[in-house]
Amino acid sequence: MSTRGRSTCLAIGVAAGISFAAATAPAQDGGPEAASGDIVFRDGSRIVADLVHLELGVLKIRRPNGEEMDVEWPKVTSVTSPKPVVIVLRDGRRIESPLRPAAARESVFARSGEDGDELTVPLRLISEINPPEGMLKIKGNLSLAASVSDGNTRTRSLGLLGEIETRWYRNRLTVGGEYRYADDSGDLTAQNGRAQVKDDFFVFDRWYAYGLAKVEHDRFAGLKLRQVYSVGPGYQFVTAGDYPNEFLNGIRWLNSMEGHAEAGIAYFIEDFYDEGGREFLSARWAVRIDWPVLPYLTLFHRHEGYPSLEDVEDLSMILEQGLRLQVLSNLFVTFQVNWYWDNKPAEGFNRSDWLYLFGLGVSFGR
Numbered sequence: 001m002s003t004r005g006r007s008t009c010l011a012i013g014v015a016a017g018i019s020f021a022a023a024t025a026p027a028q029d030g031g032p033e034a035a036s037g038d039i040v041f042r043d044g045s046r047i048v049a050d051l052v053h054l055e056l057g058v059l060k061i062r063r064p065n066g067e068e069m070d071v072e073w074p075k076v077t078s079v080t081s082p083k084p085v086v087i088v089l090r091d092g093r094r095i096e097s098p099l100r101p102a103a104a105r106e107s108v109f110a111r112s113g114e115d116g117d118e119l120t121v122p123l124r125l126i127s128e129i130n131p132p133e134g135m136l137k138i139k140g141n142l143s144l145a146a147s148v149s150d151g152n153t154r155t156r157s158l159g160l161l162g163e164i165e166t167r168w169y170r171n172r173l174t175v176g177g178e179y180r181y182a183d184d185s186g187d188l189t190a191q192n193g194r195a196q197v198k199d200d201f202f203v204f205d206r207w208y209a210y211g212l213a214k215v216e217h218d219r220f221a222g223l224k225l226r227q228v229y230s231v232g233p234g235y236q237f238v239t240a241g242d243y244p245n246e247f248l249n250g251i252r253w254l255n256s257m258e259g260h261a262e263a264g265i266a267y268f269i270e271d272f273y274d275e276g277g278r279e280f281l282s283a284r285w286a287v288r289i290d291w292p293v294l295p296y297l298t299l300f301h302r303h304e305g306y307p308s309l310e311d312v313e314d315l316s317m318i319l320e321q322g323l324r325l326q327v328l329s330n331l332f333v334t335f336q337v338n339w340y341w342d343n344k345p346a347e348g349f350n351r352s353d354w355l356y357l358f359g360l361g362v363s364f365g366r
Helices: 003-024
Strands: 037-041 046-055 058-062 068-072 076-089 094-101 107-112 117-122 126-129 137-149 155-168 171-184 187-202 207-218 223-238 258-272 276-294 297-307 315-326 331-342 352-365
Touching: 046 068, 046 076, 076 107, 137 331, 155 352, 207 258, 223 276, 315 352
Parallel strands: none
Antiparallel strands: 037 046, 037 076, 046 058, 046 126, 058 068, 076 094, 076 126, 094 107, 107 117, 137 155, 137 352, 155 171, 171 187, 187 207, 207 223, 223 258, 258 276, 276 297, 297 315, 315 331, 331 352
């Protein structure tokens, strides 16, 4: 072969080798193929993008050109993330892992722990992706309603109520209470209060077991002290993020709703001013709904019922409903109506009590 022929063959061989190496070499860190995953939707469409975070049923993604967009998590059927992300399951578990589609429908494979065992995780059980730092979530509110008049009418009234809720892994701890005082020309006309603490432990996705302790006092209902202890199961029938695709003028008006129902057994210890005391066993039911219908307006309803297991005529109930209207960043005005029913009150007292509260409050946490 001539010198020119040998040179030509050598050049072709070098070019082929370079092309083969470029085609088979792994993508470098930061390249689009290494950095980006993809998202597949129910309609069969697919988007190449990174997972930024998931919160309240809305998944934020970042496309290779840097554009960020929101997609509705219930419409996603498959995700792939070559880069590790932190996923939080509805039972509170956290897993940091790359994600890839699993054989099971609408599920992903995720590595759990240092041993690298792979878990099959249904997408419906993922509540958050890349959440803010900190496992403990705290939120609450505190409201004050007060009035003073002087002159021909001399009255004073004070109403104080608040609640703090903390979440940690599978636990939800709620502490709340209220107090009311009123007098007319120095004569006491109202004095009552109650406080309670309740812990919910989520056993499954939406099912939990609760434990409750509550104390109450109402001087003008003849009640010196009531203690209530209750345990039983509960069910979270709606949670934030369930309805990200329900829009009203661009607002996800159902997506922040939370509601649960409970049924259990309770033990009462009551001490009255004029009748001594009593102890009895009771059933318990409870329902609670918190609905931020708009970013600045929250409606709420909660009630409890206690039918005695020893006397069918002995039934007590508490209903609370109202709204909170945000006026500044964390400042709100609130209007609340409470109804108390005791079918067998202390001797000489009414079975029904109504309480109307209008006040100013502050909210905090997330």
